[in-house]
Amino acid sequence: MYPLTVDQPYPRNQWWVAAYASELGRALLERDILGEPVLFYRTEEGAPVALAGICPHRAFPLVRGHLVGDAIQCGYHGFIFGADGGCKHVPSQQGIPQKSALRRYPLVERGNLIWIWTGEEALADPALLPDIEAIGPGNPDWAVEQHPLATVEARYTLLIENLLDLSHVTFIHATTIPGGGKVVEIPVTLTESERSLTVQRHGQNLPLNPLIQLQFPDQQGPVHQQFDAEYMGPCLIRTGGTISDATSGKALGIQNFLHMITPASPTRLHYFVNTARNFGLDNPALAAMNIGMGTRIQPEDIDAIETIESVLRSGATLPKEISARIDTGALKVRRRLEQQIRAEAMAA
Amino acid sequence: MYPLTVDQPYPRNQWWVAAYASELGRALLERDILGEPVLFYRTEEGAPVALAGICPHRAFPLVRGHLVGDAIQCGYHGFIFGADGGCKHVPSQQGIPQKSALRRYPLVERGNLIWIWTGEEALADPALLPDIEAIGPGNPDWAVEQHPLATVEARYTLLIENLLDLSHVTFIHATTIPGGGKVVEIPVTLTESERSLTVQRHGQNLPLNPLIQLQFPDQQGPVHQQFDAEYMGPCLIRTGGTISDATSGKALGIQNFLHMITPASPTRLHYFVNTARNFGLDNPALAAMNIGMGTRIQPEDIDAIETIESVLRSGATLPKEISARIDTGALKVRRRLEQQIRAEAMAA
């Protein structure tokens, strides 16, 4: 499925952000994850629960039922399933049908995020979670803003592609990202590790713009600024980076944008954005500004990829794809992702 | 097609309710029946007519034409077809093209209902009609209320399943059916005959609720009440039953709900409801109450099965189905219906 050349649209042995921690409670939440409706709630003790969202009795959505303690009772004929997925009660009889358990999804709550494992339960290793403390969330030395969730009518790979080629900043976000108009002209370098791939642009001697001035009130001269796009798996891309004083080379601070991407279906995605910085932690103006930037920037990206999704769905003949040298990172990410999907298919 | 395991979605050698008698007149009516648009009207003498709804000249819907006596003239190029379906006139020429007749559907008008036969014309035997006089409509000893037609975005089998498992009353209709909250706890028995299958619940010694009191003003003590679900073919399910004095066992009366189900397409249905009772015939409060109950109950069922239809269409993986012992009746109905469809395919 474009832009990948593999049969499956996404890897399943993978952690994804399912929800913000604040979204889960004693009210039922249903969210499509990798094409399946998943039911979310918290037990009376507060533990997050994720179960398959369709009652195996007569296919009624469990979100239309209600909680009985830590269990969920279907709203159609009253079957009850526990937080572990097991069927606990069938109305008007004593016994329980065999093989009646709901699928239960492993979850990890970390900071403001609930992560879900969509593959084989035995492989759900929290060590495979991206190290987000290192880039902000959950780290007490950072300030983090949680942006509203957006559900986007586009395949998740289009958002990955969007973020890995920040030359689009010059065209899509020219008026919404201060200094963005020049991004396309900054040379690109590529850094790779086993779990990460970073497309880096080092902006040199950039004039002090109002945004940087707001972030670093004491700064007086030009700055160096990193425009990174770091692929940390299909679930998370970090953009942003370090801002330094151009004269001394001394780092002023790091401003990251965390883009958490979760396929809702083969052609729809959930988009969770967090901003995180290790400076000006108590400055409410910076929090407001980061949220404000998200409010302006995200709709521009969403509009771009929903437009491409429309083209892909239109039945129009796609031209043979061409790429530029700055696409090397994005193309390597395609290969990584295909490799992950293929390896999973081989193992199954 | 779920929940059946046969290739065809419905039997065709079958009577179905096409319309209320009051819907047919000299104004043209088009209604989808088993996936095909059908044109309905009455001749000048009042006989109901059902013809294929698409003009064989250039596929214009005949409902967009107008009646010329008992014939229908297409609104595009003026071809005229008689009430028997035969082509009577082609503009600007004398002759009639060969094999130009519209399909004509056998109809039977009985009481307030127009029944249509959707299969081979030679097999259209009125003796195959369900015996509705025995359960109300057309019987002078009964009062009958005709509820508004609802067209529902769900496969017709979901409504059959809904009605045959009345344990849903406890969950879906807990607040709209007096006494409904206890239905799930009443044991179930099954009665079968060649043309009928009844799932019965005999409610014993039920406290006198306001509904029963309204129906039987002289009743003072508790009652026995039947909660039947009788499958009389895919076109008709009767619910309700006899209400008796719990002390003497003497029958007070019968209150039936007739659910007439007609597939509009493989995934859409027409739902005609009648209420019928053999007591309080002249009590307008009972008629108003029955209509009022329909106004509240039907949308709850419609919502439930449209929700399931959405799940079925969503592409989500359906869990392996489990059933309870109270589903035995509904499962036997599935087998009956599959058997009817298979027998028809074998004969063809």
Add this chain to the structure above:
Amino acid sequence: MYPLTVDQPYPRNQWWVAAYASELGRALLERDILGEPVLFYRTEEGAPVALAGICPHRAFPLVRGHLVGDAIQCGYHGFIFGADGGCKHVPSQQGIPQKSALRRYPLVERGNLIWIWTGEEALADPALLPDIEAIGPGNPDWAVEQHPLATVEARYTLLIENLLDLSHVTFIHATTIPGGGKVVEIPVTLTESERSLTVQRHGQNLPLNPLIQLQFPDQQGPVHQQFDAEYMGPCLIRTGGTISDATSGKALGIQNFLHMITPASPTRLHYFVNTARNFGLDNPALAAMNIGMGTRIQPEDIDAIETIESVLRSGATLPKEISARIDTGALKVRRRLEQQIRAEAMAA
């Protein structure tokens, strides 16, 4: 695809009207032509340009970009393509990827119309354009009115069929075309040439109606009036014809309706209408009346063919088609069109 019996929905080695000349300028226009989005604009010198509408870099629609001189720059990552389709610039690098050109469509601007060639570029011969000067547009001895473009949810062949059987005038346009109520009764003759097929009705001794009186204020007695439908290729049908004095047989003038039809997709079409007459050139009342007639008549035809398209898409079983003798012309046009499509497939 109904009503044709060939695999391809339309011929490609064909001129079609892409736009009114007045629609093209320095603002970008995207229009679907034969299932593909095409980008239209004019160079700084005013030459019309048509390029494939999807950027080959990452499938963003080029209409979302902007002009840089005569070139188009993609609005996503800034790739630039010239008016000849060639890639001129890739941001942040010197070279240009190989095989990066956009498809360029041959255009001819003639009178108020922009014609596009949708097939092999080498075969784009302007001599294949229909001779529209002979029937009005571009001819100084005629007055021409340009009606608003309508995009219609129907396969283009339904409009061809509609226009070639003007007996529908009696039923669809009875109240909007003066004298139209009698059209169905006028005998039909057929005239064929290599590039044209005309279904003719010669209305004889028609009473002077208010429309004719407005067109020819000096006319006093009855008139002869031609109701032609001339197929000049799938892109153009002319209706109307000569009006003469019934007594002397002397021609009063010619009133043509030009129906320019362009497939937008297999099941959608663009409908350009022009009216043209060789009399009363300076009479603004006639121009206003022609536009007014289009405003009333076109929606009636559009409604009819969109209704048929809905039937075709509904999945209903189509009855076996019957035809009348007056359909001979329309059926011959089907054969011509199938022949054109087949010949093209054979040559490819």
